[in-house]
Amino acid sequence: MSLIASNLSFKPGNEWHLDNVCFEMSKGQIYTILGRTLAGKTTLLKTLAGLISPDEGTLTLDDRDFGSIPVWKREVAMVYQQFINYPHLSVYENVAFPLKQRRMQSDQIKARVMKALQQVGLDGFENRKIQALSGGQQQRVALARSLVKEASVILLDEPLVNLDYKLREQLREEFRNIFSSEASKDSILIYSSTDPVEAMQLGGQILVMDEGRILQQGTSKEVYENPNCTKVAQITNDPAMNLFEGRVDNGRIILSSEIDLELPQHCKGLATGSYIFGMRAAGITLNSTGFPFSVELSEISGSETFLHIRHEMIGVVGLLDSVQNFNTGEVVRVQFDTLQLYVFDQNEQLVSSPYRGLE
Amino acid sequence: MNFKHKYLFLLPGLLVLLAILIFPIGFTVRLSLSSWDSFYPALDFIGIENYVRLFTDDARFWEAFGRLSLLSVTTVFLQYVIGFGLALIVWKEIAFQRFFRVLFLIPMMTTPVIMTVIWRTFFHESLGPVNDILSHFNVAPLWLSSETLSKFTVMIVEVWQWTPFMFLLLLAGLLSLPKEPFLAASIDGAGPIRTFFYVTFPLMAPISIGAIIIRLIEASKIMDTVYVLTSGGPGTATETSSFYIFIKGLREFQFGYSAALSLTYLIIMIISFTIIAKLLVKLMVRGN
CATH class of the missing domain: 3.40.50.300 (P-loop containing nucleotide triphosphate hydrolases)
Incomplete structure (x- = not known):
């Protein structure tokens, strides 16, 4: 049937x-x-x-x-x-x-x-x-x-x-x-x-x-x-998948003047150019050697904390697997787990995922 | 404040109640135990003589009561069926919905006595337009002077006059029903007719009972229509209890006896409506 x-x-x-x-x-x-x-x-x-x-x-x-x-x-x-x-x-x-x-x-x-x-x-x-x-x-x-x-x-x-x-x-x-x-x-x-x-x-x-x-x-x-696209990525995740624009240049991902990341294995081969990058909240964690972000909001949910942070135009939500308190405006250092990075093209279609590599 | 002072605040209301309800009833009870009439206008005491007369020697009252029961039950039933039908029609989204809602309410906006005069003219056996039309078919019913047909004529006028009231109450009830059970019924495989009998009608039962009881109480007092249309005639063919009490009290001036009639009528009505209400609840609510 x-x-x-x-x-x-x-x-x-x-x-x-x-x-x-x-x-x-x-x-x-x-x-x-x-x-x-x-x-x-x-x-x-x-x-x-x-x-x-x-x-x-x-x-x-x-x-x-x-x-x-x-x-x-x-x-x-x-x-x-x-x-x-x-x-x-x-x-x-x-x-x-x-x-x-x-x-x-x-x-x-x-x-x-x-x-x-x-x-x-x-x-x-x-x-x-x-x-x-x-x-x-x-x-x-x-x-x-x-x-x-x-x-x-x-x-x-x-x-x-x-x-x-x-x-x-x-x-x-x-x-x-x-x-x-x-x-x-x-x-x-x-x-x-x-x-x-x-x-x-x-x-x-x-x-x-x-x-x-x-x-x-x-x-x-x-x-x-x-x-398969940024909308699906957002709808199928709670909190919605973080999306931020950046460039791929010389084997690195450049998000801002201060933030550039090494291109992960599943993204090797990406052509130079502008992309939309996606990362779930769980891929963004605190690390003392990470990039500086200022806290906009921290939400405690059960035994976890959702941290809304911003660096210039990049606003993301990170997930901490413990209960922590932060003051608004406080600067924290953040690490991106590039192994969990998604890449979408300018038409918002999936280009590379951690599970399937380049499309 | 002393708690006992609450009675002071209740006193004005109690006094008004005493003046407008308890005193008249008490006086009527006393009056019913007297032989006060036009020849002997005094509050003497004759015991239950009036009641004995009513129960042993006044078949006309009981015939009038039977007639009243027939008229009120039949007309209220017709008003309910027609009123429900009209309410269902304008409940749904139909063209000129507001126009029809107002149209159906027009009879209720008119003066009952004047409309009954118009109806009497309408049904006049030699000059009325009804028989004028029917004469083309060689028919000329005796709307007001036939014993059987005169009852039917009273019913027509009553139904015409009071169906809008029923329509209004039932439409308000329909509009207040939750939408969800109807949605569920359509998904559960109930077509429009079954949805009516299994969902609409049961959900409307409490409102229906209220509307029917209100109209039965009103219909049991039927007086003006009979007075204007047939004066209880031909003979006593359309005479109802209230009209008979009116004749005894205000035409024959037998105040003591008419008080006994009124009280007996009141007690029968209270018992009847209690039984009817219980039956309706059993039939319409529990029967679901």
Whole structure:
């Protein structure tokens, strides 16, 4: 079973919400659509669900025209950012709702509902009212409702975004287990997220979206290691990959009058000229023999510290694996790990990556 | 401040309540135990004689009560169905939506008594435009002088007059519904009709119950329409409880007896509405 989108476009006003979107997805796989807010992720999911009719393009599922099937007849299930359930129904009735629409027999409905509730850890909650559940439990009900349908396509639109941190972590782990279970083997799972960490943790394929376009599609490893352009590099990293302009000249990388770096092995062979260089926060560390940068901001996150520093026009974020305090304006010495350096051309396309070398 | 002083602040409100509610009810109870009428205008004490008369020797009151039940239940049911239908139409994005919203509200903006006079002219059996049109088909129904049809005519006027009120309440309810369950229902495979029965209608149940109860209370007081349109006739064919109490009290001046009628009517109404409200909750909310 495969879901194929060809040239999907949607422009309700002056801006493209979907711009020539093409992809092919297979059953038993999980696909994460990763992009910032307003990238077009929800629009794409709604288009797949049939809630939006694209201006152009086609959708086919197993060579059948999927796009012309009305929403209530489409074999899709969807979990939303908000905890969308039926407030007037109990947990059992909520999960049974899609099956009742198919007029299944009550014993079959019961068996499938109980199985779905067990999968999401809500067995014993059948008779509870939705309002009596916590946010995380409500989202589990929504997930059970999507699983019980055994739909061909399961869409999850940032389902964890409205949960607190702890619950998000817990549910993310549970989602991964559910998605890799037998129950999901016959479905195409499409998960949208703004969080690159979440996308990487879920594994599977990643589609990076921006301004309605799909910038790159590949396995999470491939997209992480070899982002094909600067936008993908930024979207797939948190904090976003540091980008700074510089020149390659005489086997060295010249970033400013004071900062020049030795060309790493994977960049040997780069022609002389201007480039955009990229480096993740983890590649920028403190070193007493490094280059002088002044501190603009230091953020403590758990057991780590994100250090926002600047040298002339070069503003970067470094990651320190300990909790440290800095004063704004304080000068620190910084080292660039050139083995982790990415190089993009002036068109912002990848030229060299630490994992694949020169393109 | 001494906590006991709170009663001082409650006193003005309690006095107003006493004056406008408790005193009239208390006086009516006392009046119902007297034989006060136009011949003997005094607050004597005759015990429960008026109540005995009502329960043993006044079939006309109970017939009027039965008629009232039929009229109010039927008209409120029709108002609910039509009002819900109209609210659903303008709830969706349709052309000239604002125009239709105002159009549907026009009957409520008119004066009920004057409109009933117009309706009476409309249904006049020899001069009215309805029979004028129907005469082309060789039909001339007796809208106001047939025992059966006169009830139907009262219903038409009541439904026309009060459907906009129902429409307004239900439209407000529809507009306040969360969008999410509808989104979920469409994805879950429910078409427009099933979405209505499984989502819209259950979500509207609390608002529907409120609207139905309000209208039932109003409809059970039906008086002006009957008074202007048929005067309870032909015979007593359209006479309702309130109209009968009005005849006993303000035409025949049997104040003591009409007070007993009013109190009995009030108690029956309180019990009826309590049962109806419980039934509606069971039917519309728990039934989901």
